[in-house]
Structures are given as C-alpha cells and as structure tokens.
Amino acid sequence: MEIISGGVTAPKGYKATGIYAGIKKKKKDMALVYSVVPAKAAGTFTTNLVKAAPVLWDKKIVEEYGAAQAIVINSGVANACTGALGVENNQKMAAAMAEQLGLKAEEVLTASTGVIGAQLPIEAIKEGCKLLKEGLGESAESAGLAAEAIMTTDTFAKQYALTFELDDKQITIGGMSKGSGMIHPNMATMIGVITTDLAISKELLLEAIREDVKDSFNMISVDRDTSTNDSLFLLANGMAGNKEITQKNEAYAVFKKALNQVTTELAKMMASDGEGATKLFECSVKGAATKEQAVILSKSIITSNLVKTAVFGNDANWGRILCAMGYAGVPFNPDKVDLYIESAIGSLKLVENGMATDYSEEKATEILKQKEVKAIADIKNGDCIATAWGCDLTDKYVYINADYRS
Amino acid sequence: MEIISGGVTAPKGYKATGIYAGIKKKKKDMALVYSVVPAKAAGTFTTNLVKAAPVLWDKKIVEEYGAAQAIVINSGVANACTGALGVENNQKMAAAMAEQLGLKAEEVLTASTGVIGAQLPIEAIKEGCKLLKEGLGESAESAGLAAEAIMTTDTFAKQYALTFELDDKQITIGGMSKGSGMIHPNMATMIGVITTDLAISKELLLEAIREDVKDSFNMISVDRDTSTNDSLFLLANGMAGNKEITQKNEAYAVFKKALNQVTTELAKMMASDGEGATKLFECSVKGAATKEQAVILSKSIITSNLVKTAVFGNDANWGRILCAMGYAGVPFNPDKVDLYIESAIGSLKLVENGMATDYSEEKATEILKQKEVKAIADIKNGDCIATAWGCDLTDKYVYINADYRS
Incomplete structure (x- = not known):
C-alpha cells in the first residue's frame, strides 16, 4: 500500500x-x-x-x-x-x-x-x-x-x-x-x-x-x-x-x-483541526471485556471538557480521565486501571491499579506539550481495545463559536 | 413560605x-x-x-x-x-x-x-x-x-x-x-x-x-x-x-x-456560578409525551458546547438548539417545534413549526445580553414539561481548567 x-x-x-x-x-x-x-x-x-x-x-x-x-x-x-x-x-x-x-x-x-x-x-x-x-x-x-x-x-x-x-x-x-x-x-x-x-x-x-x-x-x-x-x-x-x-x-x-x-x-x-484546537488527542482503552465497552470509555475520555482543557494546559490531571471513565456507564474496577500518556518524546505511566505512580510532573508536561498526544488506559478486564480521536478545548473554540454567524 | x-x-x-x-x-x-x-x-x-x-x-x-x-x-x-x-x-x-x-x-x-x-x-x-x-x-x-x-x-x-x-x-x-x-x-x-x-x-x-x-x-x-x-x-x-x-x-x-x-x-x-460563566441559562421543553423525554431534551440543550458558546456570544443561533434536540435520542417532529427566548427585558419567538420567524436579530441579542436567559421549546407532542439549568461556555472556563492544579 x-x-x-x-x-x-x-x-x-x-x-x-x-x-x-x-x-x-x-x-x-x-x-x-x-x-x-x-x-x-x-x-x-x-x-x-x-x-x-x-x-x-x-x-x-x-x-x-x-x-x-x-x-x-x-x-x-x-x-x-x-x-x-x-x-x-x-x-x-x-x-x-x-x-x-x-x-x-x-x-x-x-x-x-x-x-x-x-x-x-x-x-x-x-x-x-x-x-x-x-x-x-x-x-x-x-x-x-x-x-x-x-x-x-x-x-x-x-x-x-x-x-x-x-x-x-x-x-x-x-x-x-x-x-x-x-x-x-x-x-x-x-x-x-x-x-x-x-x-x-x-x-x-x-x-x-x-x-x-x-x-x-x-x-x-x-x-x-x-x-x-x-x-x-x-x-x-x-x-x-x-x-x-x-x-x-x-x-x-x-x-x-x-x-x-x-x-x-x-x-x-x-x-x-477541531475548532480552536492546538493538538490531536488520541485515546486507547484496552483490556475491555467487549469492543463496545472500549468504544464507550475511549469516547467518554476524549469528549470530556475537563480532560480537553487539561490537555490544552499540558496538565497531567489524570483524575479527570478516571472520572470520565467512571461516569461512562461501563462496568470496570477503578482499582485495577493503569494509565499511560505518550507522545513523540516518550511515554509515562501515571496510574497503576487506580492510584498515582510517583511520576515526574515535569516529564508529563513535556510529553503533553507535543502536537500529538496519546492516553492509554488498561482496565484489565478482557482483550478488547478501541481508539478514539479528539482535540483540546481552547479559548479559541469559544471565540469561534460565540460569534460564528457574524 | x-x-x-x-x-x-x-x-x-x-x-x-x-x-x-x-x-x-x-x-x-x-x-x-x-x-x-x-x-x-x-x-x-x-x-x-x-x-x-x-x-x-x-x-x-x-x-x-x-x-x-x-x-x-x-x-x-x-x-x-x-x-x-x-x-x-x-x-x-x-x-x-x-x-x-x-x-x-x-x-x-x-x-x-x-x-x-x-x-x-x-x-x-x-x-x-x-x-x-x-x-x-x-x-x-x-x-x-x-x-x-x-x-x-x-x-x-x-x-x-x-x-x-x-x-x-x-x-x-x-x-x-x-x-x-x-x-x-x-x-x-x-x-x-x-x-x-x-x-x-x-x-x-x-x-x-x-x-x-x-x-x-x-x-x-x-x-x-x-x-x-x-x-x-x-x-x-x-x-x-x-x-x-x-x-x-x-x-x-x-x-x-x-x-x-x-x-x-x-x-x-x-x-x-459555573466555572467562567457570565450568565444563567434556563431551558424548558414543553409539549413532550413523557416527563423523561422533556428531561432528556432540556438537558441536551443546556449541555451542548455549541449552544453554550452562542449564549456567551449573545447570538440567537437557534439552529444549534434544534440540532442538540435532534441528537438527544428522543422522538419528536422537528417540523412542529416552536422556540422562544426570554429574559427580564422581553420574549421573542424565533422558530415556528421548525422554521425561522422573521424575528429581529437586534432584539434577540438584547434579550440574550441579560444575566438570566431562558429558552423554551414546545414540541407539541404531549403535556409534559421539564426545566434544566446551565450556563454559558466562556474563555474563562478554559483558563480555569487548563491550569487547575497549578
């Protein structure tokens, strides 16, 4: 190809x-x-x-x-x-x-x-x-x-x-x-x-x-x-x-x-190229019991305004990712979740079994500063995986849409 | 009382x-x-x-x-x-x-x-x-x-x-x-x-x-x-x-x-007092077949980022309201919807039977400029009503959440 x-x-x-x-x-x-x-x-x-x-x-x-x-x-x-x-x-x-x-x-x-x-x-x-x-x-x-x-x-x-x-x-x-x-x-x-x-x-x-x-x-x-x-x-x-x-x-x-x-x-x-976006935000959820559950969880993460603003601010506020997974309506055990972030300059494990690792905030911020960033959540509940793509939520999104018609 | x-x-x-x-x-x-x-x-x-x-x-x-x-x-x-x-x-x-x-x-x-x-x-x-x-x-x-x-x-x-x-x-x-x-x-x-x-x-x-x-x-x-x-x-x-x-x-x-x-x-x-909000946005959906349908529709409107940014911009972009109702997953006939906006200074019918009335954009903007604004949608499908409350989405929301932890 x-x-x-x-x-x-x-x-x-x-x-x-x-x-x-x-x-x-x-x-x-x-x-x-x-x-x-x-x-x-x-x-x-x-x-x-x-x-x-x-x-x-x-x-x-x-x-x-x-x-x-x-x-x-x-x-x-x-x-x-x-x-x-x-x-x-x-x-x-x-x-x-x-x-x-x-x-x-x-x-x-x-x-x-x-x-x-x-x-x-x-x-x-x-x-x-x-x-x-x-x-x-x-x-x-x-x-x-x-x-x-x-x-x-x-x-x-x-x-x-x-x-x-x-x-x-x-x-x-x-x-x-x-x-x-x-x-x-x-x-x-x-x-x-x-x-x-x-x-x-x-x-x-x-x-x-x-x-x-x-x-x-x-x-x-x-x-x-x-x-x-x-x-x-x-x-x-x-x-x-x-x-x-x-x-x-x-x-x-x-x-x-x-x-x-x-x-x-x-x-x-x-x-x-989402309105006002400064970066592509990719999210994979793996270890799901069904493909559908992986789809719902990954989309819940990339659509959360709080996750999207944290991505804009290069802030590894991983609690918001777990929060967005938690209200998605899919059963999983929060205490088994591992969470990674990744971009061109490296990868970092932020969460192991539902709790923070002692990761470096500086390194996390460096990873998130790139134009394409990924989050990978492993819920250790099965073999299914799904990947969703979104973008950060920025002040420019607000300006574009506050006066779209004028 | x-x-x-x-x-x-x-x-x-x-x-x-x-x-x-x-x-x-x-x-x-x-x-x-x-x-x-x-x-x-x-x-x-x-x-x-x-x-x-x-x-x-x-x-x-x-x-x-x-x-x-x-x-x-x-x-x-x-x-x-x-x-x-x-x-x-x-x-x-x-x-x-x-x-x-x-x-x-x-x-x-x-x-x-x-x-x-x-x-x-x-x-x-x-x-x-x-x-x-x-x-x-x-x-x-x-x-x-x-x-x-x-x-x-x-x-x-x-x-x-x-x-x-x-x-x-x-x-x-x-x-x-x-x-x-x-x-x-x-x-x-x-x-x-x-x-x-x-x-x-x-x-x-x-x-x-x-x-x-x-x-x-x-x-x-x-x-x-x-x-x-x-x-x-x-x-x-x-x-x-x-x-x-x-x-x-x-x-x-x-x-x-x-x-x-x-x-x-x-x-x-x-x-x-929603993060970064400049105004309270109230939305009532009436004429629904069931209370649950009215709840789903009114919440779909107040949670739409596109509706919320339009409210911030005082822009009567009513198409976004109908759009948010349309993807809510509730059956109704878009060609029967009437839509009004209202605030302390007056009320205006924007949509009749799914199409724009010849309302004044100037008056609509004046109504939307107030601190508390309402949208009322009548779907003419029954007797049930629900009211939901939200706020506008502003650049300040983005700033607050981009660096919440720092």
Missing part, C-alpha cells in the same frame, strides 16, 4: 473543482466531484433526528439506486431546518448541476454545510453550477480546489490518497473531508467524499463504508454535537479494471484495509 | 463554622455542620463508578443508620482515586471530628472536594477538627463561614433558607452547596448540605431527597462531567416540635414543596 499525493481525483476517471459562487464572503463555497462514467455510490448519514434537506435526498439515492455520477457541495449554508422550501432548493441544486453535466438529477448527490436555518441562495447556486462544470479538472490541484471549497471553520484542506495492487491491477482510493465544529459523527462525518476506481458491487460498497465508519469517523469528536448534515460518500467507478468484487473474499479484505487507512487518516486530520 | 437570610444554622439546633487548616493555599478549607441533638440523616451520592472515599463512608451510614449528628467537609483535596490509604484517611477524619464532639465516628458524615488523586494531609485535618470544634456558632455568620470553606472555583458562597408553619409549629429549612466545575450531578450534586428542624421519619426523609433531586440538582449541568464526589446531605433534628411525619400526608407535601424551593434555588446558584 503506497501513500500518494492528491485527493478525490487520484483514482482513474474522476474530475473535481472548487469555485466561488457568492454564498460565503470571498471564500470558495462550491465543490464538484465527478466520475466520467457512472459509479456505484454508497453513503452514511447523520443520525440526528433533524436532518438537512440534502441528507434526505442522498439517503434516497444511495438506498434506492446505489449509483451516482457527481456530488455537488456548497459551504456557507447548511440547508437544515429550512422546511419544504429547503427540500425544493436542494432538488434545484441537483437539477442545475445535472443539467450542466448532461445527467439526470437523481445521478447527482448533494451536500451543504454552514449556518443552520438559512435558505440556499438558489440563483447564486445555479450560477455556481456553471462555473463548476467549466472548472472541472483531473489534476491534484483540481482535487485541492474541491477540498478547499467545502471548508467552513477548518484551517486546512483535508485530503488523502493511496494506491495498491489487486489481481495485477492498480487500485487507487482518494478522499477529502471537512469538519471542525459540530463534530461528533454518528454513522458518518460532517462531509467526506471518498473516490475509488475499484470495481465492486454496490451492496458490498455500502457494507464496507458502514463497517468502516465505526472505527474511523465515528471515533472522533470535537464537541459532542452530532451535526444535522453529516454525510460520507463513497464512489467506485470500476475503471481500475479489476474483477468486480462481489463476495467477502481476500480482495474485499484488502480493499477494506486500504479504505480504513484513508478514512482513519482523514478522521484524524479532522480531529486535529 | 417565607424566605429568610442565613443558611445551615437557620433551623433550630444547628451550629456551623469554616476554618483554614492548611490544605489549600491561604483559603478556608474545612467546614463543620453540627446538630446539638442526633438528627435523621438522608443523602444521595454520585453515580460515577469511581467513588471518592467519603462517598463510600457516607452511603453506608445513610443506608444502614439513617442518622448522624455532624458533617465535616474539606476542600482542596477530593480523596478520590486514593485506594486503601484514602479510605483509612477518611475514617481518621471522621474519628478526629467525632473525638472533638464527643461522638462516635459513625455519627459523623464526611465530604471532600478538590483535586482527584492526592491523599488527604491527615495531620492538618486533625488540627483542623480542633479548630472547627472551637469555632462552632449558631449565627448566620457561622453558617456563612461553612459555606465559604467548601468553595473551590466557586466565586460566591451558596446559601438559602426559608421558614413555614406546620401544625402551628415554625419549621425552617436551611442549605448550602458548592460546585462550579465537574458539575453534571446524577443523583446528587458536588456537595450540598440541607438542614431542617422538622420531625420526620428517616424513611420519608430519604424518599423526599431522592425524589427532589430529580427536579433540582439533577437538572443542572456546567460541563457534563459527573463528579466522583457528588454528595447531598439532608439532616432533620426534629427540634421544631411538630408531630413526626411518618406518612405521605399533607404535611409531607408541604415539606416537599419547601424543600424543593431550597434545592432549586441552590441548584440555580450553582449553575449561574
């Missing part, structure tokens, strides 16, 4: 671009990802009861057809809580993009991200669809423009691509995602697009992405707020020329592994 | 004080509440699996004896995650206080609040017990010293007292509480002490407090972090001379109502 530069245009037969349509102030606000041939399409979407108009549209397409040829995305306005007019505007956005590309509206997936409650400026969107068609390109730069155009409070564009061999064919997977606030994915993340030239049945494509998000996007959290717009798309256009994967054979396993590398790396980029 | 000044010494037969024992730096750090006669004692405690040593001690006393005559409390060190030595130290604290007061250790309840993981400085504690005995007084000032000594990051001491007539006898209830961070009570709050001179059976006293916290302390949250030390105590020494309440009669109902006023007011003081 080889990591390559680029994003959604890395696999064969994909084009993309990002443009400024006038929805946001002066920043790119529309993106298009296009497959030159029809592609199998899978997706997972927010579990929030309040679902944005594009989510309703996409769920139908993914579940009824399992195929699409384009994804059009706008940032600036989320088209959520917008009633019948929002649904109508979303349909118009799909239709306008389809017209430009010579497709049917149902072959175009849609996504919106930004302020909840505002209506899409539909004339600007229609104009934007024209510019998107004109701007389409298959270079890495084109993929970069798309990744940039879906950003809201993100501070960098998130892309990842890798390639591997299967049946003597070169298979490539590329992806982009956005998300910085209102990030606590449940079934999918804010917006993510993964493209591949693999040939695979639509059933297995959907199963692959549904399984995958449990270990990747669903394991990150910035602020425990599950968005109204979470959408993750996976397109597979078959242009790599491999024998179509229709069973859970070895080829499927290879694809799953490659897919997981792409999704996990994108998820980690999102967590590290 | 008449509100009176003072706190835990307001009812007949209670003394209290607060002193500096050297646990914290220069601030009062030990408090004592004492009944001159044995009192019925009830309590509710944290549901966190990680329970501090004093919580284990108190649960046993409350459940096995239902009686006590004193409560000794220290701040600065939480005596949580301290293993067998912590349990031993807690027992020593109870024994030292008992010796001073001429009681058995089992007649003394204990509570600790502060840093998790550190051991109690037991010699300083013993010395403190002497000073507490010497300082005992029954004035409002003495109650104030106790309320001050249990503070950690609190910015003001929290006390409340009221009096009412029952069977021609004057009954008084007084209370104090502390709590500013790690506040998301589940069965009780960080530390609260309620005293009354009412005569009541220990069974009904326990039932009264267990029922009461569901609507008072369990409905507040500062940061969604349920503490390891939450303890709420209720002492009733019978000195008002009323006929002992042994049944759920009208007298019991009167007491429950009075108790709820004390606990709710203390709970609101805690929410308004």
Whole structure:
C-alpha cells in the first residue's frame, strides 16, 4: 500500500473543482466531484433526528439506486431546518448541476454545510453550477480546489490518497473531508467524499463504508454535537479494471484495509483541526471485556471538557480521565486501571491499579506539550481495545463559536 | 413560605463554622455542620463508578443508620482515586471530628472536594477538627463561614433558607452547596448540605431527597462531567416540635414543596456560578409525551458546547438548539417545534413549526445580553414539561481548567 499525493481525483476517471459562487464572503463555497462514467455510490448519514434537506435526498439515492455520477457541495449554508422550501432548493441544486453535466438529477448527490436555518441562495447556486462544470479538472490541484471549497471553520484542506495492487491491477482510493465544529459523527462525518476506481458491487460498497465508519469517523469528536448534515460518500467507478468484487473474499479484505487507512487518516486530520484546537488527542482503552465497552470509555475520555482543557494546559490531571471513565456507564474496577500518556518524546505511566505512580510532573508536561498526544488506559478486564480521536478545548473554540454567524 | 437570610444554622439546633487548616493555599478549607441533638440523616451520592472515599463512608451510614449528628467537609483535596490509604484517611477524619464532639465516628458524615488523586494531609485535618470544634456558632455568620470553606472555583458562597408553619409549629429549612466545575450531578450534586428542624421519619426523609433531586440538582449541568464526589446531605433534628411525619400526608407535601424551593434555588446558584460563566441559562421543553423525554431534551440543550458558546456570544443561533434536540435520542417532529427566548427585558419567538420567524436579530441579542436567559421549546407532542439549568461556555472556563492544579 503506497501513500500518494492528491485527493478525490487520484483514482482513474474522476474530475473535481472548487469555485466561488457568492454564498460565503470571498471564500470558495462550491465543490464538484465527478466520475466520467457512472459509479456505484454508497453513503452514511447523520443520525440526528433533524436532518438537512440534502441528507434526505442522498439517503434516497444511495438506498434506492446505489449509483451516482457527481456530488455537488456548497459551504456557507447548511440547508437544515429550512422546511419544504429547503427540500425544493436542494432538488434545484441537483437539477442545475445535472443539467450542466448532461445527467439526470437523481445521478447527482448533494451536500451543504454552514449556518443552520438559512435558505440556499438558489440563483447564486445555479450560477455556481456553471462555473463548476467549466472548472472541472483531473489534476491534484483540481482535487485541492474541491477540498478547499467545502471548508467552513477548518484551517486546512483535508485530503488523502493511496494506491495498491489487486489481481495485477492498480487500485487507487482518494478522499477529502471537512469538519471542525459540530463534530461528533454518528454513522458518518460532517462531509467526506471518498473516490475509488475499484470495481465492486454496490451492496458490498455500502457494507464496507458502514463497517468502516465505526472505527474511523465515528471515533472522533470535537464537541459532542452530532451535526444535522453529516454525510460520507463513497464512489467506485470500476475503471481500475479489476474483477468486480462481489463476495467477502481476500480482495474485499484488502480493499477494506486500504479504505480504513484513508478514512482513519482523514478522521484524524479532522480531529486535529477541531475548532480552536492546538493538538490531536488520541485515546486507547484496552483490556475491555467487549469492543463496545472500549468504544464507550475511549469516547467518554476524549469528549470530556475537563480532560480537553487539561490537555490544552499540558496538565497531567489524570483524575479527570478516571472520572470520565467512571461516569461512562461501563462496568470496570477503578482499582485495577493503569494509565499511560505518550507522545513523540516518550511515554509515562501515571496510574497503576487506580492510584498515582510517583511520576515526574515535569516529564508529563513535556510529553503533553507535543502536537500529538496519546492516553492509554488498561482496565484489565478482557482483550478488547478501541481508539478514539479528539482535540483540546481552547479559548479559541469559544471565540469561534460565540460569534460564528457574524 | 417565607424566605429568610442565613443558611445551615437557620433551623433550630444547628451550629456551623469554616476554618483554614492548611490544605489549600491561604483559603478556608474545612467546614463543620453540627446538630446539638442526633438528627435523621438522608443523602444521595454520585453515580460515577469511581467513588471518592467519603462517598463510600457516607452511603453506608445513610443506608444502614439513617442518622448522624455532624458533617465535616474539606476542600482542596477530593480523596478520590486514593485506594486503601484514602479510605483509612477518611475514617481518621471522621474519628478526629467525632473525638472533638464527643461522638462516635459513625455519627459523623464526611465530604471532600478538590483535586482527584492526592491523599488527604491527615495531620492538618486533625488540627483542623480542633479548630472547627472551637469555632462552632449558631449565627448566620457561622453558617456563612461553612459555606465559604467548601468553595473551590466557586466565586460566591451558596446559601438559602426559608421558614413555614406546620401544625402551628415554625419549621425552617436551611442549605448550602458548592460546585462550579465537574458539575453534571446524577443523583446528587458536588456537595450540598440541607438542614431542617422538622420531625420526620428517616424513611420519608430519604424518599423526599431522592425524589427532589430529580427536579433540582439533577437538572443542572456546567460541563457534563459527573463528579466522583457528588454528595447531598439532608439532616432533620426534629427540634421544631411538630408531630413526626411518618406518612405521605399533607404535611409531607408541604415539606416537599419547601424543600424543593431550597434545592432549586441552590441548584440555580450553582449553575449561574459555573466555572467562567457570565450568565444563567434556563431551558424548558414543553409539549413532550413523557416527563423523561422533556428531561432528556432540556438537558441536551443546556449541555451542548455549541449552544453554550452562542449564549456567551449573545447570538440567537437557534439552529444549534434544534440540532442538540435532534441528537438527544428522543422522538419528536422537528417540523412542529416552536422556540422562544426570554429574559427580564422581553420574549421573542424565533422558530415556528421548525422554521425561522422573521424575528429581529437586534432584539434577540438584547434579550440574550441579560444575566438570566431562558429558552423554551414546545414540541407539541404531549403535556409534559421539564426545566434544566446551565450556563454559558466562556474563555474563562478554559483558563480555569487548563491550569487547575497549578
């Protein structure tokens, strides 16, 4: 498996671009990802009861057809809580993009991200669809423009691509995602697009992405707020020329592994770019009786405001980690817990059997000062493990969200 | 029912004080509440699996004896995650206080609040017990010293007292509480002490407090972090001379109502004094099919970091409120929701049937600029209602918690 530069245009037969349509102030606000041939399409979407108009549209397409040829995305306005007019505007956005590309509206997936409650400026969107068609390109730069155009409070564009061999064919997977606030994915993340030239049945494509998000996007959290717009798309256009994967054979396993590398790396980029964050905070819980218990405990730790502020302050206040585990609702024996922290400069055991070791506070602070820090809790109750990714909670998070709309 | 000044010494037969024992730096750090006669004692405690040593001690006393005559409390060190030595130290604290007061250790309840993981400085504690005995007084000032000594990051001491007539006898209830961070009570709050001179059976006293916290302390949250030390105590020494309440009669109902006023007011003081908070944020959800659903929805709103930062920024970003309701896991129809905001200067309907009204953003900001703001969501799905109290999330919360231990 080889990591390559680029994003959604890395696999064969994909084009993309990002443009400024006038929805946001002066920043790119529309993106298009296009497959030159029809592609199998899978997706997972927010579990929030309040679902944005594009989510309703996409769920139908993914579940009824399992195929699409384009994804059009706008940032600036989320088209959520917008009633019948929002649904109508979303349909118009799909239709306008389809017209430009010579497709049917149902072959175009849609996504919106930004302020909840505002209506899409539909004339600007229609104009934007024209510019998107004109701007389409298959270079890495084109993929970069798309990744940039879906950003809201993100501070960098998130892309990842890798390639591997299967049946003597070169298979490539590329992806982009956005998300910085209102990030606590449940079934999918804010917006993510993964493209591949693999040939695979639509059933297995959907199963692959549904399984995958449990270990990747669903394991990150910035602020425990599950968005109204979470959408993750996976397109597979078959242009790599491999024998179509229709069973859970070895080829499927290879694809799953490659897919997981792409999704996990994108998820980690999102967590590290959490609103106002200064560092990526990874937490593994091992020795759990079940995977589910490890998931609940690790997510409880990375979502605790008190743990997150301590990480910001480079303070090894491990009591808050045990506290967050204790209220997670999972049975374990606090008196058996070992706890370690770790980063590029070293590792330190803070807690043994539920009590502090005589660790050096200075060394702990040095470890926590790095850009990527890890906590590992061993509850010695079984063989299961889970890893979750979050970020620190900073004064900047507060400033960003106190006046997001102004 | 008449509100009176003072706190835990307001009812007949209670003394209290607060002193500096050297646990914290220069601030009062030990408090004592004492009944001159044995009192019925009830309590509710944290549901966190990680329970501090004093919580284990108190649960046993409350459940096995239902009686006590004193409560000794220290701040600065939480005596949580301290293993067998912590349990031993807690027992020593109870024994030292008992010796001073001429009681058995089992007649003394204990509570600790502060840093998790550190051991109690037991010699300083013993010395403190002497000073507490010497300082005992029954004035409002003495109650104030106790309320001050249990503070950690609190910015003001929290006390409340009221009096009412029952069977021609004057009954008084007084209370104090502390709590500013790690506040998301589940069965009780960080530390609260309620005293009354009412005569009541220990069974009904326990039932009264267990029922009461569901609507008072369990409905507040500062940061969604349920503490390891939450303890709420209720002492009733019978000195008002009323006929002992042994049944759920009208007298019991009167007491429950009075108790709820004390606990709710203390709970609101805690929410308004949340770490770094600039305002109290109250949220009512009405029109719910069940009380439980209204509770879940209202707590989901007041605990959302995104809602809390918007409240800090005086930004009527109502989409975040609907978003927080949507991921709460309760069924309702987003297209039927009405949403209002309210404060001392007026009220405004922001959302009707799930969509924005054409409200004035200027007026919304003016309403949100007040010290106490309310949001009311009507989901039009039934007759049940619940109210929760929280606070805004500010840069100061981050600063307080980034370097809490230094």
